[in-house]
Amino acid sequence: xxxxxxxxxxxxxxxxxxxxxxxxxxxxxxxxxxxxxxxxxxxxxxxxxxxxxxxxxxxxxxxxxxxxxxxxxxxxxxxxxxxxxxxxxxxxxxxxxxxxxxxxxxxxxxxxxxxxxxxxxxxxxxxxxxxxxxxxxxxxxxxxxxxxxxxxxxxxxxxxxxxxxxxxxxxxxxxxxxxxxxxxxxxxxxxxxxxxxxxxxxxxxxxxxxxxxxxxxxxxxxxxxxxxxxxxxxxxxxxxxxxxxxxxxxxxxxxxxxxxxxxxxxxxxxxxxxxxxxxxxxxxxxxxxxxxxxxxxxxxxxxxxxxxxxxxxxxxxxxxxxxxxxxxxxxxxxxxxxxxxxxxxxxxxxxxxxxxxxxxxxxxxxxxxxxxxxxxxxxxxxxxxxxxxxxxxxxxxxxxxxxxxxxxxxxxxxxxxxxxxxxxxxxxxxxxxxxxxxxxxxxxxxxxxxxxxxxxxxxxxxxxxxxxxxxxxxxxxxxxxxxxxxxxxxxxxxxxxxxxxxxxxxxxxxxxxxxxxxxxxxxxxxxxxxxxxxxxxxxxxxxxxxxxxxxxxxxxxxxxxxxxxxxxxxxxxxxxxxxxxxxxxxxxxxxxxxxxxxxxxxxxxxxxxxxxx
Numbered sequence: 001x002x003x004x005x006x007x008x009x010x011x012x013x014x015x016x017x018x019x020x021x022x023x024x025x026x027x028x029x030x031x032x033x034x035x036x037x038x039x040x041x042x043x044x045x046x047x048x049x050x051x052x053x054x055x056x057x058x059x060x061x062x063x064x065x066x067x068x069x070x071x072x073x074x075x076x077x078x079x080x081x082x083x084x085x086x087x088x089x090x091x092x093x094x095x096x097x098x099x100x101x102x103x104x105x106x107x108x109x110x111x112x113x114x115x116x117x118x119x120x121x122x123x124x125x126x127x128x129x130x131x132x133x134x135x136x137x138x139x140x141x142x143x144x145x146x147x148x149x150x151x152x153x154x155x156x157x158x159x160x161x162x163x164x165x166x167x168x169x170x171x172x173x174x175x176x177x178x179x180x181x182x183x184x185x186x187x188x189x190x191x192x193x194x195x196x197x198x199x200x201x202x203x204x205x206x207x208x209x210x211x212x213x214x215x216x217x218x219x220x221x222x223x224x225x226x227x228x229x230x231x232x233x234x235x236x237x238x239x240x241x242x243x244x245x246x247x248x249x250x251x252x253x254x255x256x257x258x259x260x261x262x263x264x265x266x267x268x269x270x271x272x273x274x275x276x277x278x279x280x281x282x283x284x285x286x287x288x289x290x291x292x293x294x295x296x297x298x299x300x301x302x303x304x305x306x307x308x309x310x311x312x313x314x315x316x317x318x319x320x321x322x323x324x325x326x327x328x329x330x331x332x333x334x335x336x337x338x339x340x341x342x343x344x345x346x347x348x349x350x351x352x353x354x355x356x357x358x359x360x361x362x363x364x365x366x367x368x369x370x371x372x373x374x375x376x377x378x379x380x381x382x383x384x385x386x387x388x389x390x391x392x393x394x395x396x397x398x399x400x401x402x403x404x405x406x407x408x409x410x411x412x413x414x415x416x417x418x419x420x421x422x423x424x425x426x427x428x429x430x431x432x433x434x435x436x437x438x439x440x441x442x443x444x445x446x447x448x449x450x451x452x453x454x455x456x457x458x459x460x461x462x463x464x465x466x467x468x469x470x471x472x473x474x475x476x477x478x479x480x481x482x483x484x485x486x487x488x489x490x491x492x493x494x495x496x497x498x499x500x501x502x503x504x505x506x507x508x509x510x511x512x513x514x515x516x517x518x519x520x521x522x523x524x525x526x527x528x529x530x531x532x533x534x535x536x537x538x539x540x541x542x543x544x545x546x547x548x549x550x551x552x553x554x555x556x557x558x559x560x561x562x563x564x565x566x567x568x569x570x571x572x573x574x575x576x577x578x579x580x581x582x583x584x585x586x587x588x589x590x591x592x593x594x595x596x597x598x599x600x601x602x603x604x605x606x607x608x609x610x611x612x613x
Contacts, residue, residue: 042135043356044366044386044399046433046446048127048482055120057568059164059172059583059606062119066145068523068538068564070127071480071501074114075516078246078598080197080213083115086517087142088129088450089476089505094405094425096132096140099147100235102265102282105139107304107332107346110408116241116259118217120162120174121189123150129480130448131403131429134352134368134384137328138406141427141452149187151223151233155180159613166583166606170195185223192216197246199601202591208246208599210254210294215241229272235265244294248597254294260287274316282308289337302341304334304409319358326352334409344413348374348406363389368401376412380404380426397433402426411456411468419468427452442484450476473508493529498522512551516594518543520559532570539563547596560592581608 050069058065063074063083072095073086084092092111097104105112119125125147132140155178162174176189194214198207219237226232244256265282289301313325328350335343353369368384384401405425412418431448455472479502486495501521505514513519520543527536545557567582582605589603 042128042132042366042386042399043364043388044397045128045130045132045431046397046435046444048129050125050127052123055122055125056160056162056610057566057581057608059166059581059608060585061115062117063114065119066114066127068525068540069499071129071482071499071521071523072127072143073501073503073518073521073542075594076115076598076600077595078208078211079199079601080115080195080211080243081246081598082113084111084516085114085142086503086505086514088448088478088501089474089503089514089517090142090450090452091455093408094139094141094427094452096136096138096144097147098136098144099237099263100149100265101146101267102263102280102284102308102310103137103139104261104263104284106286106408107306107334108286108288108302108341108409110139110405110411113259116215116243118191118215118239119147120191121149121176121217121219121237122147124148129446130399130431131384131401131427131450133403134354134370134382134401135326137350138404138424141403141405141425141429141450149221149235151180151185151187151221152178153180153185153223153225154182155185161611162608164606164608167604168196168199168601170197170606180223183225186220187222188220190218199604201599202589202602204599206250208601209250210244210256211246213241213243215239215243229270231269231271233265233267233269235263235267237261237263246598253292256291256294258289258291261285276312276314278312280308280310280312282306282310284308300336300338302334302336302339304332306330306332320364321358322356324354326350326354328352332409334413340415340417341409341413342415344409346375346409346412348372348379362391363387366399374406376420377407377422377424379406379424393436393438395433395435397431397435399429399431399433401429403429405456407456407468414468416465417458417467422456422468423454423470425452425454425456425470440485440487444480444482446480448476448478448480450474450478452476474514475506475508477504477506478502491531493527495527496525498524507549510549512549513546515546515549518545518559532572534566534568536566536568537563538565542594545594555596557593557596560590562590562592563587576611578612579610581610582606583608 061080063076066072067074074083076083085095087095097112127145129143132144136144157179160176164172172193174191178187197211197213200207217239221235223231223233240260242258262285268279270277284306287303289299291299308330311327315323317323330348332346335341350370350372355367356364358364366386370382372379382402386399389396407422411422412420427450429448429450431446433446436443452474454470455474456468457471458466458468459471461467481500483498503517503519505517507514522541525536525538527534539561541561543559547555547557564585565587568579570579571577585604586602592600
């Protein structure tokens, strides 16, 4: 056993200090999942868990789901079109997205399009604000979003089917099945969505033109318990969509975009009472085609494939001390088709050091270090440090870190304009998180400061061509407030959640707010339930958005607020119990945009049927 521990830690050259509680208390009957690791590995940062019931009762896009339930702001080129997050005032490339522990941001663009990402198949989605590059690599500057599946042994067969239909001929079907024996655990899932998306433009005498989309997702997860110490997991997922790009005027040329990804991941857990080693092997493939002159077949495209290897070791030395180690290697190849991206290769090798130590049974501190090497640029040396204090009614978390984002394939290799002299973007972050809880009330308040330099932008050169360069520097001052309350009496339950984000994201040269970053975002959801019936009204407010670097008021997008309401009823028919959700979105029929001349839908209706058996 000692040789195994020493060998694993030697492989990863790392260390981490532990909490007084046993971080491996979740036994293999319910497999150690990413949600558990996220919350135990970073005690000095806040995490928000969006659970399966919240996911299953949502209709619409992934953007809709996160826009309503988090402080992240999303910019959309019309409903269902390209969607880019601004997490804590950062860019889309500075938000990390992880699938069961593996980063899945596009190698070509460096970001995730949240209207081209499925979410219904996940058992929980964890949102982690703040820098996390030591644990999660490039792009984890504003925060990270974790898409997790759970595998459970000794579980009876459970099926769930969801059917939904709504305005603009919007249709969807989602199916999940899971089961487990003493040695095996299995999940499988399928999803299909489509919409004509031809909503009326409020105040305009026209409809949304060329906005239709459809997508399909398919995946499965399998775990095999070799013995009490060894477990193997296999994850596989595929997704494809066909999305037209809505027109600003009826006279524009129609275009569309086809996007596909394939993800496969193998994990091997070796676990004892005080030691856990997990080895990952993953292959991720992304591919796109852009049709620029519909209805012709004229198109361009690109693809990228990534092999990813990772070893993690966790060792409880004492009740106060835990050591951890991370060794990572990834190799990505990519090329364009009828485009200006030549065949290119990128390799990254990384070592991480993490430490956590309990000073008392209520407080402790964390330290982390990371170093990377890459083929075409020099990566920065990273660090993190944090302090936490936990009592019955109050928790304090303080964290500071240096984080980064590497140049994308397009930034480096696109011809002309790619620049092999680019430096990675780097950031420094300081975050203070206060959590107060008392009986039915929970309040969380975070304040933070982030400084970013060497931000990569494509700018025109003297030759008239555009080129990627490190040009911008940004500082961000912000605060996030969330409030949860719930009261139950007799057959009644009344609950509410409020999220508010204040984000001052300033370009240092211009001393102006960054474009498409609202100063204020506010959401509130109420939930009243009586026996098997519930009503859930919600409100989203987005403050003024500037569309130019000079913050020109004439071109700014006005603040807007949108009301939705969900009505739910669980029918206890003896043989076929099921749930019906009826949703009215934008119930006040508010006319609004979050991009110039890109109208969003007015009042629309959706019905959803959920059946479990």
